[in-house]
Amino acid sequence: MMKDTNYRLSLFIVVAVFLISSCMAQQLDIVRDRKAETEIVISEHPSVLERKAAQVLQDYVKRITGAELAIFSSPSGTKKHVVYIGNTFYQEAMGKKVVLGREGFEIIVREGQIYLTGGSGKGLLYGVYELIEKQFGARKYDQGPAWVPKRSNLSLPLNFHFCYEPPLRYRESYYPASADSEYLDWHHLHRFEDLWGLWGHSFFKIIPPEKYFRQHPEFFAFTNGKRSATQLCLTNQGVQKIALDYFRRAIADHPDAVYWSIAPMDGRGGCTCDRCRKVDQEEGGPQGTLIRFVNGVAAQFPDKYFTTLAYGYTAEAPKITRPSSNVYVMLSTIDATRERGLGDNPTAASFRRQLNDWSKISSNIFVWDYTTQFTAYLSPFPMYDHYQGNIAFMHQHGVKGVFEHGSGHTLGDMSAYASYVQAKSLWNPEVDPIEVENDFLEGYYGLAAKSIKKYLNQLLNARNTSRSTLDIYGNPILSRRGYLGPEKMTMYKDLVDDGRKAVTGDPKLLSRVNLIALGLEYASLEQAKAYGEHPLGFLSKKDANQWMVNPNWMKRIDLFLDSALRGGAIELAEVNGSLEQYRKQWLTLLNKPYLPSLLQGVHPFFKPLFLQDFPANGKTTLNDGLSGTIDYSYNWLLFDGKEVEITFPFSRESQPAQVHLNFLLDPAHYLFLPDEVKVESSNDNVSYGRIGTHKIDSSLIREGPKCYPVSFGLKTQPARFLKVKLSFSQEFPAWFEGSRHRKPLFAIDEIRASD
Template sequence: MWRFNYFFIFLLFPIFCFSQSTYSLKSDVYLITSANDSKSKEWANYTYNQFEQQSLEKNIIYSTSVENASYKDAKKNNGIYLVLDPNLAYDYCIEKTSTKISLKVKNEKTSKWIINQLLAVLSKTDHRFSSHNLLPAIIDFKTDCINFDFSYREPHFYYNLQKNNAAILNTNNVETDWGLWGHNLHKIITKKPPTLYAEVNHKRLPQQFCFSSVSLYQQTLNYIVNNYGNGKKVTYRFMIMPNDNKLVCTCKHCLSLGNTTSNATPAVTYFIKKLAERFPNHHFFTSAYLTTKTPPKEKLTKNIGVMISTIELPKGIALNEQQTPSRNFIKQVNAWKEKTENIYLWDYAANFDDYLTPIPVLYALQEQLRFFKKFAIKGVFLNANGYDYASFDDLKTFISAALMLNTEVNIDNLIKAFFQKEYPENHALLTNYYLSLEKNFKAKRKKYPLYGGIREILNTYLDATAFTQFYKDLEKIIPKTTGNEKEKLKKLFTALSYTRLQIGYALEDKPLGFLIKNNTQTTIKPRTKQWLASLKAYKNYPELKNYKEADGALPVYCEAWETNLLNTPYKNFLINTKIELLSEADESFKTTRLLNNGILGFASDYHQGWYINSIGNMVLKFTTLTLQQAKTIKLRFLMHEKHKFYPPKKIELYIDDVLKESKLKENLIIENGVAIYTINLNFSGTENVKLKFIQKELGKSSIACDEIQIF
């Protein structure tokens, strides 16, 4: 049976000052009292310690143990009290009268959060309290009873993962709230009998599990018992997902449960139900993904839920029920709602190919969270930069956490309050730039790419001119800034130096570019080395090691700049010659400029300088009338098996429409992930050249060429 725990915080108000339904919480002294049960005393001690830590003056905070004249006088006054009631119908309630404000909360987590909210509000009027480690309050203590819009709230930014921040923000955290997360079931397995694995076409395959396996169940059970107990003291969540592939076990037992060659839901559900029955105080989640996309036939128990991905929904714009992706999403949610009330979303708030370039996600996030709320979604895991630093990471964590509590918060006001609090010396610069990012992007009504390079970024959410001015302004103010704010801005500037390099790379020889073109030769502008030197300060920040989710190591990126672009002038007789595409083009590659812009691509990143063709054989043609002295063609192709980039299996070279050369893959040289073909040829007396790149016969393979160099 639930036990009622009451704890009261009495704050003394000799005079109450009302102004537009709010008033000052300032008092001469503050008395903290609690009921006699252990839980209440524990929370009273916590609150007393919090007030003491924030207090700049002695003898203004009292607890029940302080039996003196001030305490006795304090008891005669009305004030504020808080009640902790696990059976409260709301997450918190505020009741205000002319002499008293009453706070009731449902759980200890919200108790800690609301105390921080109280101290943040109090410090604004009572300057005897410091607010140096408090974020701005998002509630105003008006009379109301509130349920948070989502019960599970995780903004998966770096800032949220730092110690104590989840408690301050009232958010969740994969490191503390989950005993098992993602596709990590394999990590808890120690014994590996053959029957542990899926039977596919009468063979046991270690790439997938058999979810009717007795060994798999027993090992999972032991892992939970040994590491997380039965859940009576602390409740944890466990994600039970098949490995990330489309293999399904079709052993005799799994087939009897209902498995098919493409649907693992029956066996996975059987497995989860056994765990949920064994651990009624823990919560277990499946996923609507690949082989478990189909809901089970039976109703699930109260401690079982599902995680649904929103990856098919456009990001950066408001959702409505008329959009095809939205209709499909609603249909999926409704199908699962028939089986469980516990529907969590795996949502997104980042460009996973560029963490460091500022991306405006907050306005659209508010719109989309409102949309999700309409369909009674219980929880949101907002996937972002996670364990890596991102520009404005702290701001986005704060605002997205507030939005998950209340989708109707005023974003602009909170942005201003956050920068005023966290960056007091330079809040105006930061506020103006970030708000302009959000407002300008919203006006475009475009979705942003979840995986996009700098050219897509410049076409959607980033204004190169505005960013460059902000970058310059930031560089100027950092030397004048002091303390922790200076350190935070130095880290931000380091990250933004990546963006400055990217803009320079994309804009080539334009005013904001990095390049100087002189007929058939290119060199770099001197300031490019300054941007790179600024980025290399990433070495000072352990969390600033990657610029994207996968294969984004900054040391590799910096080395590519130094190796490919900074060392020597680059010559290519083809730079000013038009290259005609005779075959079909991919959507983002209608022009062939990347093939002779004088800039080599980065082997570590297919967004960086590569002209991509995924449709079929690629055919190019260009005049040789200005190339009469040339003797050599050099072609570079990206090799990246993970993303299915391969060099052509064959290259045909035609001069004046006559086949002259046919190069096979055996003729290439491979250097650091780049395949290089070199063709020696006399261009004297010729009129044109046609190149035909014949693609490998592999499913969804692509050709990526960065430069056709002629010299």
């Protein structure tokens, strides 16, 4: 097997030998002056893979040169050279067996003939595509048709030899291009749909609560003093029996599946019954019951591979039990931010420790990595300089496979670029990322490449100089004080406009540059939700105490959505992100009555201050006329205290008769409603009298995320100060079935007072 670090050196030697040999006419002609000098030979009874490899080679040689290489089951004797595809011919010619690892390939020229051989899986086909790209110069940049050069001659050096085995056995880059089967084969990528008979968070696919919970609640997790359909009770013998029966049927139905997932559901804690708790105490946490359960199932199917997730409450390695030899553990990098690489990012410290601990007890480690912003797929997310480095880090630390979770089947920020760089890095973790980037930018954007490269570099520079955090659940609003600040956004748009001008006469290249502009437009629209009455916002002042929506704003939204649809965007965010939902969200926002308020322009005082992780528009958030959406990171101030006081000092004596407030209920993100709202008034900011009270029965309100408005009348009396007091029990509602490892919070947005 060729050492990974020798991959680039080998390619350099191949190219150098090719150039020297050409000058000395020491080459094997495949096509000369657009005439075939070679034919393809496959066995009389070829496998599906051998036939496909031959047809792919034939197809691309014809696309490049116009010459068609005939395919035979034995040499015709009419051509100078033969391309033998398949291991049988190599073994006969060399007198030895093909010894290649999983998905490896070998291409060798010997005595005027070319031999293509492959290891298990699609190694043979991968070798053909390597030949087409590395030697013939074709490229497959995205899910569209491949780019092929037009040449009269194709040849290989007489001493050509290229052998490679991929160091990672599982390689997936989850972007729109992964829907193209040829893109996957060309770049030697996998899809979980093709490898896994059961994927991801699978507990309830194995034992569905809707089928079993009513009659067998004991099959499910004991949490907060009762059985709930949150996870499975893994020490229950009935659960194991049903799981074994499930896999017997599923494996029989899908015998070609390589992996089978046995993993907890997303985001909720495990069982705490006496049996499970005893195991977990021995093992150091809930990962103990999980690994023992997975091992128990895997033992019954020793010829199959099972995967499970080291994620959330099962992230730590167990103290006693080792995963079986046919069990793969998939770690997650979900807690790491993306502005720095996994190797030195402080937020990835727990991942590095977990990877080290799991590696001590298992050599079968996969990683579920994240390379997109799930709350804003299209928004610029400049982690471009870490794709290759993160994959190299994981490989160097013994990881056997990587799932790069990008934007999936929908358009994301630089998704074609991200997929291409990741694909090259997954195949060869030591590849030069600058070479790959230059190859992609020049081939994909043509004359616009120089401007796009400047654009990417400026994003990276702005990320570094502003010390921005790249959170996979962040958004353009939070980044407007960092790398997506107003001046920087202007600079980015200018650079992209330069790229547009460079390719104005080429519709294909122009459409690709326009997708980058689309991402900047999305970021601008999202930021407008927070700018409000601002040159970059969607509101303008109607009179002293009232706002109005800027004219034609909805036309701008519709133009953006039309471009997004044509560009391949299916959704704009992981949750509630369809294009139609986005339009409805804006309609709701724009159709909202922007009513006058006595609090407009008043700067409130907070006791205590809101949480600084989500500062929204700071102290003006509550009376800037902008309503929060169901996304807690937009225009909401978050608190975790029992008592919160917000005091508004009027510029002159006022008599508010009503108060209107908005809260956000989002149990999935630990946001609940306060218990009580009190309003007090004062003339001296010392002596306050209560003028209104409203209680909230949070036990009756369970579904979220949703905005929860509160309005009530006040006892009118002249005042110079208005104080809103919020009481929050800091206790989870009885109906909440999620994990309680975090503190509950509450979120408040607009407060409006009217006379």
